[in-house]
Amino acid sequence: MSLTQNVAISLTEEQGMLLDVARGFVRDQAPIEAVRAQLETETGYDATIWQAMVEMGWTGISLPDAVGGAGMGVGSAVPVFDALGGGLLGTPLLSTTIAGQLLWRAAGEKASDWLGRLCNGEIGTVALLDHADWGVANTGVALDTGGVLSGRKHFVADAQVADLYVVVANESGTPVLALVETSALAPGALSANVLIDLTKRAANVDFTGAKPALVVRGEAVTSALRDTLLLGALLTAAETTGAAGRCLSSITEYLKTRKQFGKLIGSYQALKHPTVDIYVGMENARSFVYHGATIVSEEALSRDAEVACRMAKVAADDAMVYAGDRAVQFHGGFGFTWECDSTLFIRRAQWAQQMYGGAIHHRKRLAALLLDDEGGG
């Protein structure tokens, strides 16, 4: 079977409407001044904007009706993150969406109450990383026989504002998910990370002594975790692709207006041709991201879906790292300043490229999927 066989790509009517609405929302609610106003706040987001997003149903978009969601499938979150990335808007939506996916995939309706709370605007996040490696089990936090956790998680996205933590832990060596409410954390459990992207927030969290409100056990935990990390890669890629598109516009706008040596700098091929490659990279990423949106579902992810999520992440990272890097360079001296939006783009690029695993992580796994599993597709 051909290595490139599954090239399904489409947009449902619902996804198309979401894309339009979300882009309009970002345009109206999140001009770059509003984004910059949040860079040095503690929470990193505007509560009014978050409330508006909750009211539009975006927190429940990927969750089934049975738990209070919209039942549109996780592919429907892709256009929303594409649009949000285009605005560089900081919100806890990615963390909340991923927490919802992990909980739903591992526990189903047993977690209905908690999932309903996420749909209604409470903020969730997955506490995964024991330290810096996305490619290991990350089950170092232990749940003891008395039902108490011990251990620390690193780089927990939006930990400062989360109401619920889905902690990846082990119980006598077996992976479990422990659902911890903020009130169960010891005082001083959080220490904020200094992130490279100031539109994002994360913290190290010490769960020692915390009693989970719910423990999810069973075989579904491992497969749910695997699928959720792939979906995290896909949704991050969607957000990154949106950001790359915005970054490209900022470059082309500058190239069309800035003059040097008596000419618009966009007429110089030394700037023009790399800009075309930024464009091509962004379009590649967009194709992979919407291919992913087309083939992921509520079911366990297929091999094709796994390939799609990993390729989307690699393509989006490549596109954004190149776009952000060139954005600084092509703006010249101004590009080197804090005032220039290139600052935001290059920082987003460096943040995004590690989330849910960087290029090495995914390319290594793609090699095994594509080259060792002949006919497996």
Next chain:
Amino acid sequence: MVDNKAALKAFREDVAAWMAENVPADPGFLLPLTFLEVGTEQQLDFLREWQHKLWSAGYLGMHWPTEYGGQGADPAYQFVVDRELGRHNAPIIFNTIGLNWVGPLLLDMGTDEEKAKYIKKILSAEEIWCQGFSEPDHGSDLGAVQTRAVKDGDEYVVNGSKIWTTLGNYADHMILLARTNPEAERKYDGLSFFLSPMKVAGIEAHPIRKVTGEYGFNQTFFTDARIPASCLMGEEGGGWSVAMKTLEYERGVTAGQASGHWGVTIQVDDMIDELRALENDGEALLSDPIVRDDLVGFIMEAKALSLSARRMAVPALNTDYPMGLALSVKYRGTEYERRMKQYTASKQGARSALYVGDADAVRGGFWQRAYFSNFGATIGGGTTQVQANIIAEHVLGLPK
């Protein structure tokens, strides 16, 4: 419209069955990889006969009107035929300039008389077409064409020279861009477009040898060549817009081509299959982590190209740059193929150094030859660098 999926599927089965019976066996001499490399009479006769056979069976020009020799069907049927040609490793359908550029152009902009006169013979391979656009001093800068055509009664007298004339030494007709008015205020307004005969006194095509060692294109000299004035297509001075329309067909920006099977199809799967059989350091080449990572990159490029082709049909996913994907097909596809072929040619140990004709060469030197041949795609029809300018200016709106 496609009637239904079942009809298309039945058609696919018919085509496949016909091809299993009728695709010619290896003739025992080297066949060209693309239509740009038809270099011997032996190749020409073989390919002409094969195209005629395919057309006679009703499998060429599927979506062209029946009155001009087509099949009057949906374009989807042509895609089916092209795909089956690739799957059966069929020899190329070589009259490409006629089938893919001139034919669609005439159907779009030609008079009824022109359509009746030329189109059927393009399909049947009775008449071969070539293109006279580029000149020795004006390749990518087409607007600067200098070949002169001067009206003299009911004829034009043509003087000058064209270059890279693929199939020129075998062609019956040429689409010719020539300057009829050197005084025009805009250089573009002095150009006219002709459907010129080739077999007239004063037109000579001299074959040029290529980097592959093969022939296929020519330098064409016009020395007081007299062609009928009726060969003028459109208005005198209106040649530029016709030429630009031709390039849209040539670059695949606009659909209507009668056969996509103008070259041997080489896919990323072919590359992986070839490399899978090779060794390095006494181990399977595909166990090398660097090679594996490179291959992931090639597979992703191939997949991105296929996905983009599909995505073009989803307007809601192309709102930011509506023409962008179509205008970047050539830029991306031809460069990817060049690198993919070079890569495969260079991973064969000492045998990488062998070329067509050496009994030890991997697949007869197929990859080495394919790599060199691919420059026809990255240079012809507007170089990669010109394509980058086109994308920058027409998609991204950057200044000239």
